[in-house]
Amino acid sequence: MIEHDFRYSMLNPQHTLTECRTLAPGRYQVTGNGGSIQGGDQLLVTLKGSKSLYMRLTVEKVRHLINPPGQWVAVANGPVFDELAIHEWSVQCDSCNAELKFEFSVESKLGAKAQKPAAVARIAELGWKTDGDRHVCRQCQVQPQ
Incomplete structure (x- = not known):
C-alpha cells in the first residue's frame, strides 16, 4: 500500500x-x-472549495488508460457524507495573541449547531488547545507560564 498525495x-x-x-x-x-x-493504495484528495482540507481515499480498483498516457480511473472508498460546508474561522492565543486562521468542514444538514464542535476538533488537529473560549497556541503550551 502506497500513499499518493x-x-x-x-x-x-x-x-x-x-x-x-x-x-x-x-x-x-x-x-x-x-x-x-x-488497488489498496491511499489517495489524499483536496476537498472541493477548500485550500487545506483533504480526505483520504482507499483505492478498490484502478484502470490505466492507454490514451492519454499516464491517465487512470479508479474506484475508491472514503468518508461518508452527503454535502460538506467549508468554513473559515480564526482564533487568537490568549497568552501571546498569535492568530490561527483555519478551515474546517461540517455536514451541511447539521447546521450551525455543529460548527463549534467541528471547529474545536480542527483546532486540536492543528496543535492548539481549547478550554471553553480560551485558546493556547503550540508555542505557549511548551513555555512555562
Whole structure:
C-alpha cells in the first residue's frame, strides 16, 4: 500500500487529479494523471472549495488508460457524507495573541449547531488547545507560564 498525495498544488502539475465524483455515499470515482496507482493504495484528495482540507481515499480498483498516457480511473472508498460546508474561522492565543486562521468542514444538514464542535476538533488537529473560549497556541503550551 502506497500513499499518493493528490492535494491541490501548482508545484507538481504532471501528478494531478482531473475529477473526483461521488458514486454513492463513501464510494468515489477518481480520474487522474501520474503516479503508479494500484488497488489498496491511499489517495489524499483536496476537498472541493477548500485550500487545506483533504480526505483520504482507499483505492478498490484502478484502470490505466492507454490514451492519454499516464491517465487512470479508479474506484475508491472514503468518508461518508452527503454535502460538506467549508468554513473559515480564526482564533487568537490568549497568552501571546498569535492568530490561527483555519478551515474546517461540517455536514451541511447539521447546521450551525455543529460548527463549534467541528471547529474545536480542527483546532486540536492543528496543535492548539481549547478550554471553553480560551485558546493556547503550540508555542505557549511548551513555555512555562
